[in-house]
Amino acid sequence: MTKIRDTKSRTNATPGTGNGMWLLVSIITFILIFGYLSLNLKNVDFGYEMQELSEREQELKEEINKLRAAKASLLNLERVEDIVINKLKYQYPEPEQFIKVFEDDLSDKGDKGDKVP
Amino acid sequence: MKINNSEHKRVFALFVFFSLWVLFIAVSLVRIQVFNYGKNVSKVRAQSNRVFPVNPKRGTIYDSEGEVLAISIKAKSAFLSNKNNIQSLALFKSIRRQVRLTSEEKENIESRIRRGEKFIWIKRKLSDKEYARLKKIKDTNRSTSVLDFIEEFKRVYPQGTTACHILGGVGVDEQGLYGIEYGLDSTIRGKKGEARVMLDARRKIFKLDYLTEPVPGKDIYLTIDSSIQFFVEKELGETVEKYRAKGGSVIVMDVDDGAVLAMANYPVYRPDRVKYTPPRQVSNKAISFLYPPGSTFKIILASTALELNKCSPQQVFNCYNGVYKIRDREIVDVHPFDKLTFEDIIIQSSNIGAAKIAEKLGRRNYYAGIKRFGFGKRTGIRLPAEERGIFKSPDRWSGVTLQFLAYGYEINVTPLQMTRAFNALASGGYMVEPYILKKIDGVFLKPKRKANILSPGTVQRMVSIMTEVVDSGTGKKTRIAGIKIAGKTGTSKKISRNKKYVPSFGGFFPVGNPRITVFVVIDEPKGAYYGGDVAAPLFKSIAEKLSIYLRIFPELDDNTEIRL
Numbered sequence: 001m002t003k004i005r006d007t008k009s010r011t012n013a014t015p016g017t018g019n020g021m022w023l024l025v026s027i028i029t030f031i032l033i034f035g036y037l038s039l040n041l042k043n044v045d046f047g048y049e050m051q052e053l054s055e056r057e058q059e060l061k062e063e064i065n066k067l068r069a070a071k072a073s074l075l076n077l078e079r080v081e082d083i084v085i086n087k088l089k090y091q092y093p094e095p096e097q098f099i100k101v102f103e104d105d106l107s108d109k110g111d112k113g114d115k116v117p
Numbered sequence: 118m119k120i121n122n123s124e125h126k127r128v129f130a131l132f133v134f135f136s137l138w139v140l141f142i143a144v145s146l147v148r149i150q151v152f153n154y155g156k157n158v159s160k161v162r163a164q165s166n167r168v169f170p171v172n173p174k175r176g177t178i179y180d181s182e183g184e185v186l187a188i189s190i191k192a193k194s195a196f197l198s199n200k201n202n203i204q205s206l207a208l209f210k211s212i213r214r215q216v217r218l219t220s221e222e223k224e225n226i227e228s229r230i231r232r233g234e235k236f237i238w239i240k241r242k243l244s245d246k247e248y249a250r251l252k253k254i255k256d257t258n259r260s261t262s263v264l265d266f267i268e269e270f271k272r273v274y275p276q277g278t279t280a281c282h283i284l285g286g287v288g289v290d291e292q293g294l295y296g297i298e299y300g301l302d303s304t305i306r307g308k309k310g311e312a313r314v315m316l317d318a319r320r321k322i323f324k325l326d327y328l329t330e331p332v333p334g335k336d337i338y339l340t341i342d343s344s345i346q347f348f349v350e351k352e353l354g355e356t357v358e359k360y361r362a363k364g365g366s367v368i369v370m371d372v373d374d375g376a377v378l379a380m381a382n383y384p385v386y387r388p389d390r391v392k393y394t395p396p397r398q399v400s401n402k403a404i405s406f407l408y409p410p411g412s413t414f415k416i417i418l419a420s421t422a423l424e425l426n427k428c429s430p431q432q433v434f435n436c437y438n439g440v441y442k443i444r445d446r447e448i449v450d451v452h453p454f455d456k457l458t459f460e461d462i463i464i465q466s467s468n469i470g471a472a473k474i475a476e477k478l479g480r481r482n483y484y485a486g487i488k489r490f491g492f493g494k495r496t497g498i499r500l501p502a503e504e505r506g507i508f509k510s511p512d513r514w515s516g517v518t519l520q521f522l523a524y525g526y527e528i529n530v531t532p533l534q535m536t537r538a539f540n541a542l543a544s545g546g547y548m549v550e551p552y553i554l555k556k557i558d559g560v561f562l563k564p565k566r567k568a569n570i571l572s573p574g575t576v577q578r579m580v581s582i583m584t585e586v587v588d589s590g591t592g593k594k595t596r597i598a599g600i601k602i603a604g605k606t607g608t609s610k611k612i613s614r615n616k617k618y619v620p621s622f623g624g625f626f627p628v629g630n631p632r633i634t635v636f637v638v639i640d641e642p643k644g645a646y647y648g649g650d651v652a653a654p655l656f657k658s659i660a661e662k663l664s665i666y667l668r669i670f671p672e673l674d675d676n677t678e679i680r681l
Contacts, residue, residue: 047315047323054325065190072185072275077347093665 165316173307176334180343192271193248195239204260205230215250216240242271278385280346282401286391295399300501307334338556340376348662350381356655357383360642366403368536370634374564375549404503407529408619411609412466414525419463421486423575427478430460434473441469444516448472460582464590468524475523480511489570490538498551506530536636542579543625543634546571594653599671601628606648617641622652
């Protein structure tokens with residue numbers, strides 16, 4: 001009898017159910033760790049992406065600045081005058097060459113202009 | 118499956134081993150994360166976190182029409198990380214040919230390499246071409262010494278020399294040195310920020326947090342119109358060169374609100390090369406040049422005399438045929454007159470006549486009149502280094518000060534103060550404070566209040582006299598067909614052994630409805646030196662261009678020939 005009982009208790013201690021439990025715990029732990037790590041990795045990925053986008057944004061802003069500076073340099077009046085007078089051979093007009101034709105033609109700047117009879 | 122005793126023992130041993138291992142890990146984790154938490158966190162932060170200052174972008178300066186006058190863009194600065202002197206010298210030998218450096222700078226870099234300094238600037242704020250050339254050298258460099266770059270802001274002045282004296286310039290660290298860049302430095306510069314970045318094992322940034330957000334500098338709009346500024350500078354430059362003068366200044370002001378449309382000085386300089394320019398050339402003479410105004414000051418005398426009813430326009434004064442002795446001094450007229458009326462004294466610019474008017478006016482009255490026109494104090498234009506002028510109080514006047522003051526001596530003024538005085542007559546007797554800042558960060562700045570200093574009757578008489586100065590007096594060379602101009606010439610002599618003069622002309626137009634006040638002053642011209650010969654023609658050429666640009670159309674007679 002005693003022998004039979006021993007055998008039974010040993011049979012109950014076999015890895016069967018215990019292993020299943022370990023396996024389950026391992027899987028859950030693995031999933032948790034995996035989930036935690038993948039979330040962290042995703043977070044880091046977002047960080048990289050945001051960093052790249054913000055760098056790109058800065059680059060574009062800087063590009064706009066440079067273009068504005070370049071535009072202003074191209075419209076530099078000294079340069080424009082040089083082209084107009086030396087290349088296109090234009091001349092400064094004399095004041096008498098300007099004739100006011102229509103009152104309505106004046107922009108804001110000319111509103112206070114003297115009236116021509 | 119049967120497990121025998123020895124197997125059971127082995128499993129147990131394995132279990133104990135793993136348990137101890139797990140326990141060891143757990144204890145280590147507790148030790149690392151609990152007991153040594155602070156120490157380890159700071160270690161990790163030191164390795165992966167970097168805190169660095171973030172320089173704000175300097176504000177942009179625009180003219181009144183929104184044209185960019187000064188802007189900051191990013192540029193690379195090159196430096197050498199010196200690990201081996203010989204290799205560094207060899208590396209610099211290839212670099213020095215690719216960037217513009219003065220021989221002094223080259224020698225300085227070489228001596229620093231020889232001294233074994235570890236960090237050496239090659240050149241701050243490279244041009245795009247220079248950067249491209251140095252980048253190639255960096256990429257092919259095999260030596261232990263490293264050529265590398267840092268990104269910095271670089272101030273750019275796209276209009277070249279236009280408005281240089283107003284803008285001033287900045288130093289290598291973007292700090293304002295002169296002009297509006299200096300005067301409004303705290304507004305334009307913004308505030309530095311601080312950022313923390315997290316780096317991965319490859320030193321790549323994966324997170325950036327601002328500990329303190331940088332505050333960008335505020336954008337500034339000036340009242341200056343860069344087109345007017347450009348042609349005024351050009352005309353001024355031509356006159357200064359023509360008369361081989363030491364320099365000159367021109368101010369163009371809006372009559373109604375005192376907005377300065379142009380403030381030109383000559384010689385000019387490039388604001389981006391300000392640190393290589395002598396300070397004398399950089400100073401804004403329009404607000405800092407002190408000179409005796411000469412006969413242009415007679416308008417102050419005449420206005421005060423008329424305002425206080427001490428004289429009438431037709432009153433006759435003795436002009437002593439050109440020489441008037443007073444104490445041990447003599448007052449001389451270039452063109453001698455026996456007698457002149459009050460208005461002819463101004464039209465013909467008689468010094469003796471002016472002295473007689475001053476005598477009639479009296480010390481206290483004249484002093485108060487000059488003060489009312491704002492002399493002896495700054496205009497408050499918000500440009501740095503503005504002079505207040507030199508004007509003594511009556512208790513410090515000598516026996517001849519009153520007479521000398523009558524024609525603009527024993528007083529020193531700035532061109533801007535004179536512009537303001539002329540503008541008072543143009544604006545119907547109102548003192549309008551000149552201003553140059555139109556808008557800061559989108560907020561319009563209101564011009565200061567006007568103060569009435571002259572009655573309409575005085576203004577009307579003065580304008581009529583000043584129009585006559587241009588039509589038939591000393592200012593004939595400013596006449597423009599169809600556009601009425603009121604003005605006054607002036608020529609003052611500097612206290613010097615050699616004959617050095619300062620001719621000037623102030624005026625406004627069109628007389629019917631004044632819109633623009635212009636003041637011109639030339640410093641030490643050679644050859645001709647009278648205001649009517651040197652300054653008046655410059656005023657005319659500026660007025661012609663202004664009338665076209667601002668659409669002030671000439672009132673032409675039917676007989677006037679129109680050239681097309």
